Amino acid sequence: xxxxxxxxxxxxxxxxxxxxxxxxxxxxxxxxxxxxxxxxxxxxxxxxxxxxxxxxxxxxxxxxxxxxxxxxxxxxxxxxxxxxxxxxxxxxxxxxxxxxxxxxxxxxxxxxxxxxxxxxxxxxxxxxxxxxxxxxxxxxxxxxxxxxxxxxxxxxxxxxxxxxxxxxxxxxxxxxxxxx
Numbered sequence: 001x002x003x004x005x006x007x008x009x010x011x012x013x014x015x016x017x018x019x020x021x022x023x024x025x026x027x028x029x030x031x032x033x034x035x036x037x038x039x040x041x042x043x044x045x046x047x048x049x050x051x052x053x054x055x056x057x058x059x060x061x062x063x064x065x066x067x068x069x070x071x072x073x074x075x076x077x078x079x080x081x082x083x084x085x086x087x088x089x090x091x092x093x094x095x096x097x098x099x100x101x102x103x104x105x106x107x108x109x110x111x112x113x114x115x116x117x118x119x120x121x122x123x124x125x126x127x128x129x130x131x132x133x134x135x136x137x138x139x140x141x142x143x144x145x146x147x148x149x150x151x152x153x154x155x156x157x158x159x160x161x162x163x164x165x166x167x168x169x170x171x172x173x174x175x176x177x178x179x180x
Contacts, residue, residue, distance in 0.1 A: 002040040003053050006066045007111050010162065015112060019062075019069045019158040022090045025136050034072050034088035034134040037061050041076035042086070058111045060150040062157030065112050073154035077147050085147040089131035089139060092155055097124035104146075105177035108153060108163040117164045120172030123149045145178055 008014055022030055044055040063072040074088045103120040126144040129151055133139050143151055153163055 001043070001053070002036050002066060004055055004111075006040075007061075008065055008067055010110075010113050012067075012112075014064050014067055014069055015157070015162065016160040017064065017069050018160050019064050019071045021071050022132075024091070024132060026090055026132070026134075030070065030072070030090070031134045031136075033063065033066075033068060034074065034090060037063065037066065037072065037074035038076060038086065038088045038134075041074055045076065056111055059146075060154045061111060062154045064157050064160075071158050073151070073158065075147065075150050075154065077150050079145050079147055085141075085143070087139065087141070088134045089129070089151075090133070092129050092131040092151065092158070094124075094127050094152070094155065095130050095140075096128045098126040100125040101171075101175050102145075102149070102178045103172045103175055104149060108149075110153070110163055113162070113164070117167070119164065119167035120169050120175075120177075121153075121163050121166045122168055122171045122175060123152045127151065129155075149178065 043049040044058045059077040060075045063070045071091045076086045078084045101122045102125045103122050108121050127148045128142050130140050
């Protein structure tokens with residue numbers, strides 16, 4: 001079981017590296033790691049489990065954050081309508097996006113960053129992402145709102161980009177924040 005002890009913190013060089021594409025079909029180890037990443041998020045959102053194992057609540061995680069420089073992300077997030085998006089994705093790639101951008105009004109957070117970093121991070125309002133799930137099945141997701149932002153944040157980790165590298169309050173001042 002993954003815990004916060006497994007999560008690399010800012011300053012760790014792996015967080016600034018570009019992660020390696022996974023050769024498909026994925027190995028059993030890679031599939032298992034992806035499942036564990038998703039289970040970590042589920043556990044972190046369960047109050048009893050989170051308390052027992054001292055987990056910070058998370059809605060997304062990328063393999064480099066647990067010390068594995070491979071292109072894998074997991075998201076477990078609910079949108080404004082209550083629809084849950086729970087996916088482990090290997091080799092995620094944004095294949096299209098909206099012109100419209102948005103940002104999280106309260107700023108973004110990160111399991112690898114143990115401090116509050118104020119500022120707006122402009123993101124595409126809508127994206128289409130392709131990849132492969134833990135069973136090797138192709139995935140194609142059309143996302144908007146918070147799920148879209150979370151996937152963009154996690155794909156940034158695969159490219160060695162931290163959310164605070166994208167803070168742009170000037171650009172955000174001309175955008176509508178998510179949920180408004």
